Amino acid sequence: MAKPVEAGAPVEGARPIQQPSRHARSPFERVWLALSRFMLPAFVVAVFLAIWQWLPPALNIPTYELPNLSTTLQGLQNNWPDLGNALLVTTQDALAGFIIGNALAILGATVFAYSANMERAFYPLAILVQTIPIVVYVPLLIILFDQVPLLANNAQALAVVGVTILISFFPTLVNMTVGFKSIDPRVYELMRLLNASRTQIFIKLRFPSAIPFLFSSLKITSTLAFVGAIVGEWMANSGINPVGSVLDGFGVHTLLGFPTNPSQASGVGGQLNLFYFRLDKPGLFASVVTVSILSILFFGLMVLLERVLIPWQKSQ
Amino acid sequence: MALLEVRDVCYIYPGAQPVEALRDITFEVERNEFISVIGPSGCGKSTLLRLLSDLLPIDKGEVLIAGEPAVVARRKREIGFVFQDPALMPWRSSLKNVRLPLEVLRRDGASEKATSESLLRLVGLGDFTAKRPDQLSGGMRQRVSIARALTYDPPLLLMDEPFGALDQITRDEMNIELLNIWEQKQSTVVFVTHSIGEAIYLSDRIVVLSPRPGRIVDIVDVPLPRPRDPAIKRSREFFDIETSLLGTLEGRRIHG
Ligand SMILES: Nc1ncnc2c1ncn2[C@@H]1O[C@H](COP(=O)(O)OP(=O)(O)OP(=O)(O)O)[C@@H](O)[C@H]1O
Numbered sequence: 001m002a003k004p005v006e007a008g009a010p011v012e013g014a015r016p017i018q019q020p021s022r023h024a025r026s027p028f029e030r031v032w033l034a035l036s037r038f039m040l041p042a043f044v045v046a047v048f049l050a051i052w053q054w055l056p057p058a059l060n061i062p063t064y065e066l067p068n069l070s071t072t073l074q075g076l077q078n079n080w081p082d083l084g085n086a087l088l089v090t091t092q093d094a095l096a097g098f099i100i101g102n103a104l105a106i107l108g109a110t111v112f113a114y115s116a117n118m119e120r121a122f123y124p125l126a127i128l129v130q131t132i133p134i135v136v137y138v139p140l141l142i143i144l145f146d147q148v149p150l151l152a153n154n155a156q157a158l159a160v161v162g163v164t165i166l167i168s169f170f171p172t173l174v175n176m177t178v179g180f181k182s183i184d185p186r187v188y189e190l191m192r193l194l195n196a197s198r199t200q201i202f203i204k205l206r207f208p209s210a211i212p213f214l215f216s217s218l219k220i221t222s223t224l225a226f227v228g229a230i231v232g233e234w235m236a237n238s239g240i241n242p243v244g245s246v247l248d249g250f251g252v253h254t255l256l257g258f259p260t261n262p263s264q265a266s267g268v269g270g271q272l273n274l275f276y277f278r279l280d281k282p283g284l285f286a287s288v289v290t291v292s293i294l295s296i297l298f299f300g301l302m303v304l305l306e307r308v309l310i311p312w313q314k315s316q
Numbered sequence: 317m318a319l320l321e322v323r324d325v326c327y328i329y330p331g332a333q334p335v336e337a338l339r340d341i342t343f344e345v346e347r348n349e350f351i352s353v354i355g356p357s358g359c360g361k362s363t364l365l366r367l368l369s370d371l372l373p374i375d376k377g378e379v380l381i382a383g384e385p386a387v388v389a390r391r392k393r394e395i396g397f398v399f400q401d402p403a404l405m406p407w408r409s410s411l412k413n414v415r416l417p418l419e420v421l422r423r424d425g426a427s428e429k430a431t432s433e434s435l436l437r438l439v440g441l442g443d444f445t446a447k448r449p450d451q452l453s454g455g456m457r458q459r460v461s462i463a464r465a466l467t468y469d470p471p472l473l474l475m476d477e478p479f480g481a482l483d484q485i486t487r488d489e490m491n492i493e494l495l496n497i498w499e500q501k502q503s504t505v506v507f508v509t510h511s512i513g514e515a516i517y518l519s520d521r522i523v524v525l526s527p528r529p530g531r532i533v534d535i536v537d538v539p540l541p542r543p544r545d546p547a548i549k550r551s552r553e554f555f556d557i558e559t560s561l562l563g564t565l566e567g568r569r570i571h572g
Pocket residue numbers: 329331335336337356357358359360361362363364528
């Protein structure tokens with residue numbers, strides 16, 4: 001009997017998999033497509049910057065009241081060494097909290113993956129804590145650290161890092177707990193058929209399945225870490241009285257007439273405070289712009305890492 | 317002794333409204349036999365395979381593989397399973413997906429690596445070892461999952477509608493390949509399908525199940541010679557078996 005198909009012969013043909021395209025694009029179209037990806041948003045930003053530069057003077061608003069682009073750049077130059085140091089401090093606060101918080105969260109979710117009882121005990125609380133705006137814990141942490149002799153000297157700086165840790169911890173804990181469970185049930189059954197150990201299932205199946213969840217959380221917490229660091233610094237450095245500082249952070253401080261002494265400003269948050277009380281609006285604007293750029297860059301880094309590390313997830 | 321013995325197996329899915337899926341299933345599968353299970357949707361075919369492989373605990377009755385309970389056979393990695401969907405790990409290349417069982421069994425030496433590669437060649441994917449599942453077609457993915465089930469040489473191979481999602485042309489080609497592999501590997505296969513033609517073309521015997529709860533209506537012999545040419549599907553004998561099976565499925569016994 002003749003065999004029409006040899007064993008091992010590629011049945012479907014060895015065609016490379018191609019993206020379907022409706023029609024072939026001309027070189028011009030392709031260049032335009034690539035350029036427009038970057039050029040169009042860049043154009044929008046340029047228009048925004050131009051409006052920012054020309055509109056206030058055109059409306060006769062003095063630039064010391066509402067700084068425009070060039071005044072802001074001036075403010076950046078005038079405050080440079082201080083602002084640069086502040087950015088460094090903030091980046092350190094944010095990064096430390098981001099790394100420690102996420103690492104602890106992955107560890108915590110791993111514990112949950114191994115112990116259903118631990119998960120039942122703590123996971124609902126983690127979800128509850130997620131609904132709290134965690135930055136309000138800065139004064140509480142300061143009071144707490146003040147009671148620990150070893151930490152008392154650095155209570156404020158530690159409170160800032162503490163809050164960035166907390167702010168990074170909870171989203172990742174929740175995401176990773178879900179991620180470790182988001183496994184293909186068929187592949188899980190396959191692992192059971194192979195009599196795989198719990199640890200093999202964790203390493204070979206649960207962990208890789210959770211990586212996309214980890215990245216969506218890293219993207220969120222990369223931004224949150226900066227929010228935590230800046231607001232934390234703002235609160236921690238706005239006065240002697242931490243409770244007053246919180247009120248100050250929400251702008252209530254001046255209304256109530258609490259004494260303020262924002263002399264030793266630390267981080268961009270502290271710097272913002274300082275500029276605010278000095279009425280140095282160009283400095284204030286410069287801080288806001290630089291910290292925005294920093295935060296966007298950090299977020300962009302996460303997006304890039306995601307693209308490189310999980311290429312099989314093309315969407316999003 | 318038969319490789320697989322199924323005796324008086326019943327299964328009821330527990331719950332607020334228990335579902336009786338299988339009732340009094342008894343049959344045997346000889347070593348190196350290719351047996352198919354057909355029956356209407358929801359009659360308990362997948363449930364049966366899950367009971368045979370100890371993915372579901374047996375309520376009542378007995379499943380023996382090489383004389384030992386299914387749990388023991390599973391622990392000894394004597395069962396291979398091909399699911400309806402390929403169930404590959406999207407982050408692994410074809411080769412690494414195929415090698416997964418060997419990694420889990422800590423048999424990941426150089427010779428095993430060569431085995432995985434030759435299995436991929438066997439299913440016609442020799443040039444696609446480095447591709448990830450998202451870079452393969454549906455039929456190719458299913459072939460990767462078949463190669464994966466063969467890596468650790470399980471004496472018993474269970475296949476749950478492995479080609480159900482494929483078009484007729486690809487499906488026919490996969491059937492030819494499967495028979496080639498089966499003849500080369502000398503394994504025992506329990507193959508679930510919706511397709512009567514597929515069951516006849518592939519099998520030595522066919523177990524016909526009734527609608528839910530699934531009971532064995534008949535076990536039909538397929539006395540067609542091997543190796544089987546696809547042209548056999550247009551033969552008189554094939555047509556007769558098909559007609560008789562259709563009758564059985566409709567509840568009318570034409571003969572026997
Ligand atoms: N996990 C479950 N819990 C409760 N009932 C279930 C469960 N899985 C299947 N069933 C029920 O058991 C019966 C048999 O299901 P099974 O999946 O074995 O059918 P099947 O023959 O494989 O069907 P198909 O051909 O559509 O795949 C069905 O009626 C289904 O509703």
